[in-house]
Amino acid sequence: MRSLVLVAAGGLARETLAAVRASGSHGRVLAVDDDPSRWGSSFDGVPVIGGLEQVADLLDGDVVVCAGRGGTRRALVERLAGLGVTWEHYARVVHPSVDIPASCVVGRGSILLAQVSLTCDVRLGAHVVAMPHVTLTHDDVVADYATLCAGVSLGGNVTVGAGAYLGMNASVREDLAVGADSVLGMGAVLLRPLPAGQTWAGVPAAPLPAAYPVGVEA
Known part of the structure; x- marks a missing residue:
């Protein structure tokens, strides 16, 4: 079963995690966030492993951007593109x-x-x-x-x-x-x-x- 990286570890990430667990669509789930104060913490058992640059090492799995506002999601997707994340990586x-x-x-x-x-x-x-x-x-x-x-x-x-x-x-x-x-x-x-x-x-x-x-x- 594929892993999943949640980008932006806020409220929408927790809601997305609940949907993922209910569906059983993915196995291991990790999170990344721009806020260094969140690094090394966890929510609902999901570790926040660092900033967006960590995603480049996790492209054997799927990615979903969990920012609540569309403009923020768009900006994050543009940054992730620079890290090698393309459309087929998104769940x-x-x-x-x-x-x-x-x-x-x-x-x-x-x-x-x-x-x-x-x-x-x-x-x-x-x-x-x-x-x-x-x-x-x-x-x-x-x-x-x-x-x-x-x-x-x-x-x-x-x-x-x-x-x-x-x-x-x-x-x-x-x-x-x-x-x-x-x-x-x-x-x-x-x-x-x-x-x-x-x-x-x-x-x-x-x-x-x-x-x-x-x-x-x-």
Whole structure:
């Protein structure tokens, strides 16, 4: 059974570990992190062996990036590329409660936690994170590095751009686009397209000032 390296030893790494153990997809699990204060520590029995450079010596196994924000995942993937980590090294982590229909596609490096639901013809890019109880319906497309927090619901034929962040229990009406690197706040209801790079919240969702705190996890 292949080993797995968790990159970034925070909360998402612990959630990913729980999904890995529930599925039995990997044997030995290790973690790396940029924070030297974590080196030599462990969580749930997983040792944090050092910084990202350690991954270069572990490419006989799989890798998954466990940073909560898409922009951080993207930056880590770019750094790992310089260490020889290519697309085929990245694992898909899927909790065993998640059914992936034959018409659906899940990209490398993506993490689907418990009770995520995909109906049909859903396409997830690389390094997407879907937290528990996310609902993805027909013809949804979620681009690389997007983050869907717990309870997010997308109507049919929704497009979520690369690096977008949808907060807990946010919902998106069918046939809408969520722009790249945008943020949709917790509990928001999106009824019109959300442009790239903007932060919206509320019911119905509307733009927020750029300095408004939205609690996006790094």
